[in-house]
Each structure stands twice: as structure tokens, then as C-alpha cells.
Amino acid sequence: QVQLVESGGGVVQPGRSLRLSCTASGFTFSHISMHWVRQAPGKGLEWVAVITYNGSNKYYADSVKGRFTISRDNSKNTVYLQVNSLRPEDTAVYYCAREGVRDGYHKGFFDYWGQGMLVTVSS
Amino acid sequence: QSALTQPASVSGSPGQSITISCTGTRSDVGGYNYVSWYQNHPGKAPKLMICEVSNRPSGVSNRFSGSKSGNTASLTISGLQAEDEADYYCSSYTSSSTWVFGGGTKLTVL
Numbered sequence: 001q002v003q004l005v006e007s008g009g010g011v012v013q014p015g016r017s018l019r020l021s022c023t024a025s026g027f028t029f030s031h032i033s034m035h036w037v038r039q040a041p042g043k044g045l046e047w048v049a050v051i052t053y054n055g056s057n058k059y060y061a062d063s064v065k066g067r068f069t070i071s072r073d074n075s076k077n078t079v080y081l082q083v084n085s086l087r088p089e090d091t092a093v094y095y096c097a098r099e100g101v102r103d104g105y106h107k108g109f110f111d112y113w114g115q116g117m118l119v120t121v122s123s
Numbered sequence: 124q125s126a127l128t129q130p131a132s133v134s135g136s137p138g139q140s141i142t143i144s145c146t147g148t149r150s151d152v153g154g155y156n157y158v159s160w161y162q163n164h165p166g167k168a169p170k171l172m173i174c175e176v177s178n179r180p181s182g183v184s185n186r187f188s189g190s191k192s193g194n195t196a197s198l199t200i201s202g203l204q205a206e207d208e209a210d211y212y213c214s215s216y217t218s219s220s221t222w223v224f225g226g227g228t229k230l231t232v233l
Contacts, residue, residue: 044227108157109174
């Protein structure tokens with residue numbers, strides 16, 4: 001069965017960096033675009049970034065552009081989110097999510113999610 | 124990348140039907156059939172309920188349905204049950220090759 005397991009979260013001081021990881025199993029990882037989505041405490045879902053199946057295309061939310069970098073290692077079935085210059089407003093539960101595919105085409109929805117991991121930015 | 128507009132809250136009694144709207148623009152909801160809906164219980168990962176405007180994934184109750192007209196998508200839940208009480212979010216692909224979520228709607232089953 002499909003599983004997405006995130007790691008790398010924790011408490012970090014403002015201005016510092018973290019690398020979040022999401023390791024996938026149960027499907028052909030190298031064929032699927034992967035996303036990061038976050039949810040600040042008591043707030044709604046916010047889409048963060050996407051990386052296409054082969055890593056050739058990456059897109060970001062305006063709120064993180066220039067500070068966050070998404071990448072993947074298909075040999076390790078893992079997608080990463082490098083988060084730099086962290087701000088208190090980046091405090092959130094970070095989820096990785098798989099983009100759904102039907103008839104061989106990516107269809108713009110998130111069909112499997114990781115359990116989420118909390119990143120707290122505080123001095 | 125403005126969030127899609129959803130009502131902050133809706134409520135209904137068991138057995139009733141409710142509809143949650145999700146309003147965007149021609150650059151997102153109105154321009155693509157890549158609108159999806161997610162159920163989010165506190166402390167849990169979101170669950171996909173509707174994809175591609177109106178398709179229901181395997182395992183999702185047929186009490187959930189989706190539609191779209193112009194720049195507004197809708198999620199309807201019929202035969203409300205206590206277990207439906209949760210937050211619901213819409214999402215859409217955008218013309219910038221990004222995605223956007225709605226602000227979320229808290230459903231209360233009275």
C-alpha cells in the first residue's frame with residue numbers, strides 16, 4: 001500500500017535552516033509528481049511546492065519562493081524540502097502529498113498524504 | 124496566489140444536505156477541471172473526497188458529490204452523519220502551474 005513518511009521536523013531558531021524529507025513506498029515513485037503542503041496551527045491548508053516526476057520542473061508558492069527548495073532522489077524514493085531563512089510564520093505541520101494520476105496523466109489532486117511533521121520556528 | 128473563497132462555516136442536522144461553495148477566478152477554478160475537495164479532521168492528514176470537480180475516489184461515500192459552474196465549485200454532502208463533522212478544503216490548479224487551497228469550511232453536524 002502507498003505510504004509517505006516525513007522526517008526532519010523540529011524546533012529551529014528564526015533565520016536558520018532545515019531539510020525535510022518524505023520517503024515513499026508502495027508505488028513507482030519515479031513516475032509521480034510530489035508536493036509539499038503546510039498547515040499553520042489553527043489555520044488552513046497552504047500549498048507550498050511541487051516537483052515533477054523527473055525533477056525537471058519545480059514550482060513554488062509566492063510565500064516561500066527564494067527561501068524553500070524542493071528536490072527529489074528517485075533512487076531513494078525520497079522528496080526533500082530545504083527550508084532556509086525560516087520565519088516564525090513558517091511554523092506549521094508540513095505534509096508531503098502524492099499527485100494523483102489517471103490514464104497516465106497527472107490530474108491535479110492529492111490522493112495520498114504523509115502523517116505530517118511539525119516545524120516550529122522560535123527563539 | 125490568493126486563496127479560494129469558502130464560507131467559514133456551515134451546519135446541518137443529521138440526514139440533511141449541505142453545500143459548500145469555493146469561488147476562484149478564470150485563472151484557477153474557472154479555467155481548469157482540476158478542482159478537488161479534502162476532508163480534514165483535527166490532528167489528522169487531509170483525505171481526498173472529490174477530484175477533477177466531480178469524481179469520487181474509490182472508498183468515498185456516494186453521499187459526497189462535486190460540481191462546478193463558472194468560477195465556483197461546490198461540494199454537496201447529502202444524508203449528513205455525525206462523522207462528517209470536519210473541516211473541508213477545496214483546491215485548484217492554477218495558470219501559474221501552482222496550486223491554491225480555499226480558506227476552509229468548518230462543518231458542524233447539529
